Amino acid sequence: MTTFSERAIKAIKSVPAGKVATYGQIALLAGSPRAARQIGWLLNSSSEKHSLPWHRIINSKGQLSSNDPEFHFEQRSRLEAEGIVFSLNNTIDLKVFGWRPGNLELED
DNA sequence: AACCTGACTTCGG
């Protein structure tokens, strides 16, 4: 299948543990930089079906996105379990934990 | 088939 959804799912599954990707990042990899909203819908829709690391997907501000505090808490817990460190403002340092497609190990 | 909704992003004031 060559749908945005499939590519998005593939991109999400490509995110390594210990790293986080933004919705825009995934959307971009999926072929539609403006489909960030769709990503959130996808995670909600197929996270369990495709065993997606939904917790590694955050917004561009480096913060968690879910409206539900419960979801928020679980996401944070999973990220911390993978080594992600949250700031005092509950934000993640994308410069450190942000995933770089194609340059996973090639930091500065 | 048409309209509405959504775990977002980005531009403008």
Place this chain on the structure above:
DNA sequence: TCCGAAGCCAGGT
């Protein structure tokens, strides 16, 4: 720098 409004893509009703 912070707050508000518009834009986008795909699925659901």
